[in-house]
Structures are given as C-alpha cells and as structure tokens.
Amino acid sequence: MVSSSILCTVALALASIVGAAQYCDPVTTVCYSETKAGDLYVRVALPAVEKDPFDILMQIVAPKAAAGWAAVAWGGKMTKNPITVAWANGNQIVVSSRWADQCASWTADNAKMAINPNDTAAKFAYALAPTPPSQPANNASSIVKHTIHASFTVDLAAAKTEKFEDYVKALSSGRK
Numbered sequence: 001m002v003s004s005s006i007l008c009t010v011a012l013a014l015a016s017i018v019g020a021a022q023y024c025d026p027v028t029t030v031c032y033s034e035t036k037a038g039d040l041y042v043r044v045a046l047p048a049v050e051k052d053p054f055d056i057l058m059q060i061v062a063p064k065a066a067a068g069w070a071a072v073a074w075g076g077k078m079t080k081n082p083i084t085v086a087w088a089n090g091n092q093i094v095v096s097s098r099w100a101d102q103c104a105s106w107t108a109d110n111a112k113m114a115i116n117p118n119d120t121a122a123k124f125a126y127a128l129a130p131t132p133p134s135q136p137a138n139n140a141s142s143i144v145k146h147t148i149h150a151s152f153t154v155d156l157a158a159a160k161t162e163k164f165e166d167y168v169k170a171l172s173s174g175r176k
C-alpha cells in the first residue's frame, strides 16, 4: 500500500523491494535517489537547486513486522534536527513531523544548519521499533523507544531533478 505526500512529509510503503541507487516508483513515476538503511529503503527527490530553501520528496519503505514506527532524522541525529516519523494505521499511512517544520534548513543552538543539495553523502539517521504507536490514528501519538538506530548517507546530488515541480503536481493531484 503506497500513499504519497509532499515536501517535509513521507510516503511509507509497506513492502519489501530490491534496492538500487535510483528508484522510479512504477505507480507515481517519481524517480528517487535510494539508500538502503537497515530494514528500510529511504528515497529522496529534490529540485535542481544549489542551496536551501527547497522542498524534498521522501519515501520510506519499511517492513511492517519490523517497523511499528519508522523515522528519519534529517540532520543525522536524534535531537535538534527535523524528524519525520511514520507508521501504518490499517492501510493508511500516518506521518508525523517532530521538532521542526522546516526540512532543508533549521536552527540548532543558534546556528543555522542546512542540507546541501550537492552533497553526495549527506548524513541522515533512521530509527524504528516493532511496537506500533499507542494511538495509530493520531499523528501526535506517543511512540516507544527505538530498538534500532543508525546513521546512513544519502546521495542528494543524485536526487536532484528538473522534474521536481511536475512530481509535486502529480502527487498533489492525488494521482496514484
């Protein structure tokens, strides 16, 4: 089951798919830069820009059995960076943005932090727990502590695409 949404949000596909550096979603036709991070596949697409601000499309693929919830930290650590948490609520995906409402740049300890769209190995982190959130329909639900966490890198330069606005329009229009 795949659902898609834009910008700082994610689509969580509950399936298992063989990894590749570039992944083109056969349903939405969006092409992402893909990284395998433990049990997860994390896919990103961004516009062909040189610096922030910019929007990012992210898709997380997680096996339901391992991931009652799964999360990606955009600055590669647990605290003081944007975190996207996602989980299944039946066949729906619930997305929860924690800590910040910006993705490409943020402020931590009075310093501006920004994702560099030309970075070929941008540091992200993921975490997951097999236990689902206590209130799966509520995107503000509490979650239990992760059983696994690790950092991984994403090739953002390879995720840049001239088709970004087309992708966003197509996904926003609800096309599957």
Ligand code: HEM
Pocket (backbone or CB within 6 Å): 071, 072, 073, 076, 077, 078, 079, 083, 085, 125, 126, 127, 143, 144, 145, 146, 149, 150, 151
């Ligand atoms: C109820 C929620 C959470 C609790 C109680 C929690 C607790 C902790 C604790 C105690 C540590 C220290 C090392 C350890 O004990 O494993 C840690 C590390 C870590 N956690 Fe969480 N965590 C939570 C949610 C998250 C989420 C949503 C992410 C998103 C990716 C995350 C990512 C990490 C990472 C990357 C580390 C490694 C150290 C660091 O970067 O700060 N955690 N967590």
